[in-house]
Amino acid sequence: MVNTTIKTTKSQEVFAAAQNLMPGGVSSPVRAFKSVGGQPIVFDRVKGAYIWDVDGNQYIDYVGTWGPAICGHAHPEVIAALHEALEKGTSFGAPSALENVLAEMVIDAVPSIEMVRFVNSGTEACMGVLRLMRAFTNRDKIIKFEGCYHGHADTFLVKAGSGVATLGLPDSPGVPKAATSTTLTAPFNDLESVKALFEENRDEIAGVILEPVVGNAGFIAPDAGFLEGLRELTHEYGALLVFDEVMTGFRIAYGGAQEKFGVTPDLTTLGKVIGGGLPVGAYGGRRDIMSMVAPAGPVYQAGTLSGNPLAMTAGIKTLELLQKPGTYDYLERITKKLADGLLQIAKETGHAACGGQISAMFGLFFTSGPVHNYEDAKKSDTAKFGRFHRGMLERGVYLAPSQFEAGFTSFAHTEEDIDQTLAVARDVMSSL
Ligand SMILES: *Cc1c(COP(=O)(O)O)cnc(C)c1O
Numbered sequence: 001m002v003n004t005t006i007k008t009t010k011s012q013e014v015f016a017a018a019q020n021l022m023p024g025g026v027s028s029p030v031r032a033f034k035s036v037g038g039q040p041i042v043f044d045r046v047k048g049a050y051i052w053d054v055d056g057n058q059y060i061d062y063v064g065t066w067g068p069a070i071c072g073h074a075h076p077e078v079i080a081a082l083h084e085a086l087e088k089g090t091s092f093g094a095p096s097a098l099e100n101v102l103a104e105m106v107i108d109a110v111p112s113i114e115m116v117r118f119v120n121s122g123t124e125a126c127m128g129v130l131r132l133m134r135a136f137t138n139r140d141k142i143i144k145f146e147g148c149y150h151g152h153a154d155t156f157l158v159k160a161g162s163g164v165a166t167l168g169l170p171d172s173p174g175v176p177k178a179a180t181s182t183t184l185t186a187p188f189n190d191l192e193s194v195k196a197l198f199e200e201n202r203d204e205i206a207g208v209i210l211e212p213v214v215g216n217a218g219f220i221a222p223d224a225g226f227l228e229g230l231r232e233l234t235h236e237y238g239a240l241l242v243f244d245e246v247m248t249g250f251r252i253a254y255g256g257a258q259e260k261f262g263v264t265p266d267l268t269t270l271g272k273v274i275g276g277g278l279p280v281g282a283y284g285g286r287r288d289i290m291s292m293v294a295p296a297g298p299v300y301q302a303g304t305l306s307g308n309p310l311a312m313t314a315g316i317k318t319l320e321l322l323q324k325p326g327t328y329d330y331l332e333r334i335t336k337k338l339a340d341g342l343l344q345i346a347k348e349t350g351h352a353a354c355g356g357q358i359s360a361m362f363g364l365f366f367t368s369g370p371v372h373n374y375e376d377a378k379k380s381d382t383a384k385f386g387r388f389h390r391g392m393l394e395r396g397v398y399l400a401p402s403q404f405e406a407g408f409t410s411f412a413h414t415e416e417d418i419d420q421t422l423a424v425a426r427d428v429m430s431s432l
Contacts, residue, residue, distance in 0.1 A: 339355055
């Protein structure tokens with residue numbers, strides 16, 4: 001059922017009212033559809049691979065609440081586990097056995113993680129890891145990559161992707177110069193630039209942080225040897241290597257990009273999937289480094305709701321579901337079918353495009369490419385992407401509302417969902 005004339009009256013009413021109540025009518029910027037134009041739809045409920053808006057329209061969803069919904073939305077086993085946990089209360093603010101369970105699962109899965117600290121969001125995880133990498137090395141500077149997003153802490157708001165890229169803000173007002181004066185940036189996939197920064201700032205760089213597979217500048221894979229090269233350089237210059245796997249953790253592979261590419265960082269941040277749709281983040285890594293975190297060590301970091309029993313429960317159940325044999329083969333198969341299909345259709349309908357996927361993460365840029373970094377990504381025809389996005393939405397397919405965001409699949413997406421999505425894409429691209 002290809003839906004070409006959706007009615008969104010209620011969405012428009014709710015969103016109009018929201019504009020007076022919350023800045024831009026949203027709780028997080030990209031949701032406002034600024035970069036694709038048009039009105040956002042307002043959600044009513046989600047289930048499996050689908051979402052329904054307040055007007056009752058159904059969409060196939062490739063945002064998956066920005067990554068967490070890898071089992072599909074509101075998986076019955078996750079919901080059942082949450083019901084049971086709910087009866088025992090919503091927050092303890094004290095140790096619970098559930099934290100041990102999720103911590104053990106994370107430590108078993110992620111090669112770099114020997115100890116872990118739970119927090120409430122990816123932003124918080126990245127803030128924690130930043131303080132820790134500086135404390136451990138006794139150095140202040142860090143290297144990040146253009147287009148990589150590590151949450152909205154001051155130090156990271158330099159050439160950050162995601163909503164910052166979407167809104168065209170090179171930086172944000174309110175971030176003091178002092179907060180970013182220690183942030184050095186390099187183009188993704190460019191080892192020479194990283195080496196040059198290490199040379200220019202000898203004994204001053206605490207570490208390198210990156211999205212090992214970029215999702216916040218659109219989908220950009222690491223070139224062969226890039227991650228290995230960073231591992232060698234950080235060793236050579238006595239700095240730490242930090243993988244921000246908030247998006248890629250348990251998505252690129254069960255053990256994240258570090259398992260997939262066989263490169264083990266010193267520290268890792270997690271979020272999204274490990275909360276199964278509830279607010280969670282985590283950072284972890286080598287035992288000697290993590291032992292510096294309070295109260296084991298002097299590096300302060302705390303949280304009223306950290307290790308929350310509902311969030312731990314949703315995370316545990318989600319990881320259990322991901323352990324079923326064949327899950328990642330299935331995710332790879334359907335996502336490859338989708339990404340290859342979109343490229344093929346773009347070619348047949350005469351649009352310059354490039355893109356790709358790894359496991360359940362994909363992207364499509366309206367530029368001939370290849371895209372190795374954020375500069376390449378910015379050559380995309382964003383106006384065309386906006387029309388594509390709107391066309392897909394009006395025909396029942398919900399894509400991330402920005403050229404500079406990756407797409408996500410889940411194991412709730414069926415072959416038929418992919419076929420239908422590709423049929424819609426052919427329709428839309430034919431008239432772009
Ligand atoms: C989403 C994301 C963050 C921020 O996580 P929040 O939970 O939104 O604060 C950090 N890093 C990466 C790589 C992300 O994708």
